[in-house]
Amino acid sequence: MRKYCSVLYDGYYPCFPCLHHPLESELPASVEESAAVDDDNGGIGIFEFFQGKNIFITGATGLLGKALIEKLLRSTSVGKIYLLIKAEDKEAAVDRLRKEDVDVIIESAASTTLNDRYDFLLDINVNAPTVDEVCQNMQNLKLFVHMSTAYVNGRKEGLILEKPLIMGENGRKVEIDDDDDDEMSSSSSSCCSFSRVDLADEISLAMKSLSCQGASHHQDYHVTKNLKRLGLERANIFGWYNTYHLTKAMCEMVLNEIRGDVPVLIIRPSVIESSYKEPFPGWIQGNRMFDPVIISYGKGQLPAFLADPQVNMDIIPIDMS
Template identity: 55%
Template sequence: MAKYSHKNSSLRTYENKKTRSRKYIGKSGVNSLYLNSLHDPLGVELPSSAVETSGNSGGGIGITKFFQGKNIFITGATGFLGKALVEKLLRSTSVGKIYVLMKADDKENALDRLSKEIIQSDLFESIREKHGKSYEEFVREKLIPIVGNNCEPNLGMDTYSMHAIMDEVDVIIQSAASTAFNDRYDYLIDTNVNAPQRLMRLAKRCKNLKLVVHISTAYVNGKREGLIYENPLVMGENGRKQDHIVDIANEINLSVKSCIAATADSNNSSKALKTLGVERAEFLGWNNTYTLTKAMGEMILNEIREDVPLLIIRPTIIESTYKEPYPGWIQGNRMCDPVIIAYGKGLLPAYLADPNVHLDVVPADMVVNTTIAAIAKHGIVINKPRGELNVYHVAADYANPLRMSELFEYVYEHFSANPLTCSTIIKKMKFFNEFDEFSKYVRDEMDVVVRNNAVGFSEKTLQKIEKQYKAKVAYAEELCKIYKFIGFFRARFHSGNTRKLLEEMSEEERDYFEIDVTKIEWRKYFVEIHIPGVRKHLLH
């Protein structure tokens, strides 16, 4: 049987004590062996607000007052974060109508999607219990499905729906996006760049609009290192702060031309367009096509908005809810979860990452609450500057650090006590900083498993087993390639605006709209909340 191994060589794993104590110096000479203290890894002393906040004895921001009777238009309401936003608004505010853009053939189909994907969702159980028999009546009165499509002119809405939005809406929330890291370039540009453009054009025609809210990602900042502040991206800005200018019109034209050219070769068109996106992201200074297109989306919104007030929310890695409406709710295979699941299944015996790097995870309910509180703050401001722009990093690392090694310790603890199957045995994670060494170790480990299972099988069965394990090795390698940028991430996100928001909230608002990431207990979150949530919602 073929053995998946290279020539014997010493494996420089991070388990070695000397390597554990080694400091990692990036291109900028920055020491990224972060200390869990009041000092930023870049030598910048963190403000005290990163650790504690002063009490607010006043009336707070006025969150519930702002949302009373306000009408919202939201895209992406059936997605993970969008759905959680809708649930929280219905549960904790006296919001007026929530107009929900839904991709559907007609109104009947939209109502059917609304019922199956939102009204019947277990996420809404608290509201269901509160309203009892009148639950569906309450929700259907509040949620108005709008037939449309982000990727069509006027968002695919008919004239009647479009005028209803322009006449009635106070706040627009852009939550729709394609989050696949390296999907087709043309598709990601259409959903993450062109769609926000279309929405902003509609926003400029709204009569009572207080605010446009764009849900982005902290990773729009590209391959920069150091402390990243909550600043808007400038049109044409490069992800590395180098010379290559991001010409959005050129990128859009390039994706369209490439799509037309690729259509002639239908067998390879999708692969070619995915490769194009990866190449453009690398050239322009981003880690993947998703973050490049989200960055372009931010740039173009700021460029065309004129005097429309814009609020940009940039979460880091969003994972399952910490507390509300119940702990551990999640939808879709989120960023950390393919890695967590693969490790739990015994498919990932090693990982390509610096164990001391910080992993910036934030629970979905805290992202939702920060968004709602920020909307109220900037929507209610009297005499605010025309067309103000505010950016919020919703991040935990600056105030409540989590190391990569700690994440895997918690995952190991959970699966050791609660294995996915009786036959699954996982070991403590080994870390590598070179792909070739990581790959060799994984292949050797898989080869041992194959040889241990080879006794007594026919040659045909052995060939089948070998093929399966080659596929598993390839999957482990692909996972680590995709998430390598997280494993060696050399930046931290300043979240001063979010901390200031917390300071301005009343005690009651802090209780009802929890945004204080210092209260997260990471071991409890992963061992008792997040991984059980992943198993419940993704593996069953």
């Protein structure tokens, strides 16, 4: 007999018998105690930083955006929160943004479909954040926050330092120490030059592929299929696992290129899942991310999953991301 709400399923598949987050067993027992101590000691100054600040947030209706806004309103003394602007056209939106009294910009808008059309992901994840350029004209801007992903590191292995991505860098590039730059620069460039990312070329390639298939058939099944395949092919060439990872890496490159004197904070979480504690345990928006695997496992519909049992799952609760 199959008991989905009990401890075992057919004697093989353990389920969670109590209302706790699946990751709770992997967290240190002192997580809540240490958090309480940090609160008592004032933490690292995040709450104080946001006091009275005016914040502009993109992607406010998304999973991360909703959780972020709830946290800001509940736990900080922010001034005003401005959400994504809607206007008659792009020029009107930019003009309104220039006139806002904004201290902090948090950019969380993105398409997280891993292998969507190459032109769509380039437009949404790379070209869409034009606010990056506008923010340089904001006199009161104290911080620009960009929500990225840990997977911008591509196929690199080992210890990866949190260094900014440089324009042209690829996911296969061998990490070189500063002391070894002169000695290895020539050999490194020769082995990696064939797969250096050129953003202008990639946008041109996607647009040419689209135009060759007929501008009047943008939504055609075969056009969509070919552009999805193109994106995956380009990601594989440059050393990323899918088109989403590639375009998020491109966005970081653009940010690093045009940031100027604006302070930029890039956050790279892994796969974001339901909340551990706030706003309440287990909160999530819809059935997404790793949920299909977890649900299929819990219902006994997934008899096997190819993975290393000694490796921790690369997911993180949304309130810890």
